[in-house]
Amino acid sequence: MDERQQLFHLLNVDGQQLSEKQMNILQAAIDMFAEKGYAATSTSEIAKRAGVAEGTIFRHYKTKKDLLLAIVKPTLFQSVAPFLAKKFVKDVFENEYEHYEQFVRAVFKNRYEFVKTYLPAIRVLWQEMSFHDDIKAQFQTIFTNHVYEKFKQIVEHFQQKGELAPHPPETVIRLTITTIAGFLATRFLIMPDYPWNDEQEMERTIQFLMNGLKA
Amino acid sequence: MDERQQLFHLLNVDGQQLSEKQMNILQAAIDMFAEKGYAATSTSEIAKRAGVAEGTIFRHYKTKKDLLLAIVKPTLFQSVAPFLAKKFVKDVFENEYEHYEQFVRAVFKNRYEFVKTYLPAIRVLWQEMSFHDDIKAQFQTIFTNHVYEKFKQIVEHFQQKGELAPHPPETVIRLTITTIAGFLATRFLIMPDYPWNDEQEMERTIQFLMNGLKA
DNA sequence: AATGATAGTGAGTACTCACTCACTTTTATG
DNA sequence: CATAAAAGTGAGTGAGTACTCACTATCATT
Numbered sequence: 001m002d003e004r005q006q007l008f009h010l011l012n013v014d015g016q017q018l019s020e021k022q023m024n025i026l027q028a029a030i031d032m033f034a035e036k037g038y039a040a041t042s043t044s045e046i047a048k049r050a051g052v053a054e055g056t057i058f059r060h061y062k063t064k065k066d067l068l069l070a071i072v073k074p075t076l077f078q079s080v081a082p083f084l085a086k087k088f089v090k091d092v093f094e095n096e097y098e099h100y101e102q103f104v105r106a107v108f109k110n111r112y113e114f115v116k117t118y119l120p121a122i123r124v125l126w127q128e129m130s131f132h133d134d135i136k137a138q139f140q141t142i143f144t145n146h147v148y149e150k151f152k153q154i155v156e157h158f159q160q161k162g163e164l165a166p167h168p169p170e171t172v173i174r175l176t177i178t179t180i181a182g183f184l185a186t187r188f189l190i191m192p193d194y195p196w197n198d199e200q201e202m203e204r205t206i207q208f209l210m211n212g213l214k215a
Numbered sequence: 216m217d218e219r220q221q222l223f224h225l226l227n228v229d230g231q232q233l234s235e236k237q238m239n240i241l242q243a244a245i246d247m248f249a250e251k252g253y254a255a256t257s258t259s260e261i262a263k264r265a266g267v268a269e270g271t272i273f274r275h276y277k278t279k280k281d282l283l284l285a286i287v288k289p290t291l292f293q294s295v296a297p298f299l300a301k302k303f304v305k306d307v308f309e310n311e312y313e314h315y316e317q318f319v320r321a322v323f324k325n326r327y328e329f330v331k332t333y334l335p336a337i338r339v340l341w342q343e344m345s346f347h348d349d350i351k352a353q354f355q356t357i358f359t360n361h362v363y364e365k366f367k368q369i370v371e372h373f374q375q376k377g378e379l380a381p382h383p384p385e386t387v388i389r390l391t392i393t394t395i396a397g398f399l400a401t402r403f404l405i406m407p408d409y410p411w412n413d414e415q416e417m418e419r420t421i422q423f424l425m426n427g428l429k430a
Numbered sequence: 431a432a433t434g435a436t437a438g439t440g441a442g443t444a445c446t447c448a449c450t451c452a453c454t455t456t457t458a459t460g
Numbered sequence: 461c462a463t464a465a466a467a468g469t470g471a472g473t474g475a476g477t478a479c480t481c482a483c484t485a486t487c488a489t490t
Contacts, residue, residue, distance in 0.1 A: 039254035053469040178397025212427030268439045
């Protein structure tokens with residue numbers, strides 16, 4: 001699966017085929033939104049970079065905002081994808097992961113690959129979320145209804161097994177997420193040019209997290 | 216010191232007096248940049264909100280970007296202010312802080328108050344840093360020359376005392392900063408409406424951090 | 431009261447913006 | 461091959477955009 005197909009895979013949630021030019025538009029829009037921001041990028045620039053006429057953009061997307069949402073919505077869902085799987089909690093309870101550490105390792109590795117693969121689209125999502133209340137609201141909904149609910153069950157499960165400190169689950173969740181997200185943000189957004197040894201640094205991060213959370 | 220005076224204090228690094236209208240302009244610009252972003256905010260809107268003519272803005276700031284920098288630059292310096300103080304490291308070495316935990320507590324509390332007080336300006340700094348390479352470069356310079364250098368000495372000091380795990384100092388620094396920043400970002404940017412018990416949550420965060428980092 | 435400097439004004443300017451529409455080209459289907 | 465639907469085009473449009481400039485108001489100093 002080449003890069004183009006991956007992009008296709010990320011954005012094409014409802015299964016429709018995208019034409020070559022449509023993919024050019026999306027690719028150009030993602031790259032330019034990520035670089036300069038949505039508001040500072042004009043539709044004429046996107047058209048030029050994509051090698052299409054400006055009108056072609058508006059044939060597929062009613063407004064510029066529509067184009068943004070076509071990028072941001074699928075990325076939003078994919079960014080919490082593991083937690084959207086039906087059998088996700090069940091896997092944990094049925095000893096797919098015997099310890100919280102194994103669970104964290106699986107999530108960490110999985111999200112590392114995701115960020116690495118789709119960085120520009122994730123940049124756009126993250127940056128524009130602050131400015132668009134509708135996107136922010138959708139994120140909040142998905143998080144509380146899917147991620148938080150399932151994460152809480154998992155944390156309580158391992159707390160009952162005596163693996164985790166008796167903090168409120170939301171605190172354990174917050175510390176887990178910010179530790180992982182903190183690494184990914186530093187690694188890919190803040191200091192992408194630093195000579196990282198990813199495996200080593202992720203290992204240290206997990207040790208830190210497990211030490212910090214243990215009962 | 217009322218809110219207006221604090222703003223003045225934050226922005227007016229070089230000691231010049233600002234007129235009433237100048238402060239209105241800065242206040243309006245900070246609020247609107249924080250809400251809608253720099254690129255999506257027009258100078259005419261800022262003028263309207265500040266209650267001045269549009270020309271007045273350009274009397275004081277040559278360009279719109281100049282206005283942004285007048286907000287962002289002082290905020291950037293203030294955001295790492297503790298590390299800019301000359302005697303900062305000396306204080307640590309002369310047992311002002313006997314343990315790393317005391318040092319972390321002091322920084323944490325200090326930066327918590329800073330973020331709480333100047334949240335809108337910090338939003339602007341954080342959001343626009345991604346889009347403006349000059350701002351990003353200035354941040355990198357300050358960080359590597361001042362924050363990182365001093366932080367490293369402090370970490371090595373406490374590692375020699377056997378308080379901290381023998382990770383590379385940059386790893387300890389990263390984990391410390393992302394843990395603190397992770398709390399502040401969650402508290403003030405991502406979930407500002409959640410019913411936080413700040414003292415308790417900061418206490419848990421520090422316990423987590425110290426547990427995670429101890430030798 | 432007179433002077434010069436600084437602060438403030440708002441209509442005007444050249445230009446860019448998102449978006450439209452009448453038209454042409456490509457593609458799918460019998 | 462014929463036909464219609466879908467995709468693609470690019471000049472055109474009106475509503476802004478950042479910024480200018482000739483002018484007025486305010487203020488400190490003599």
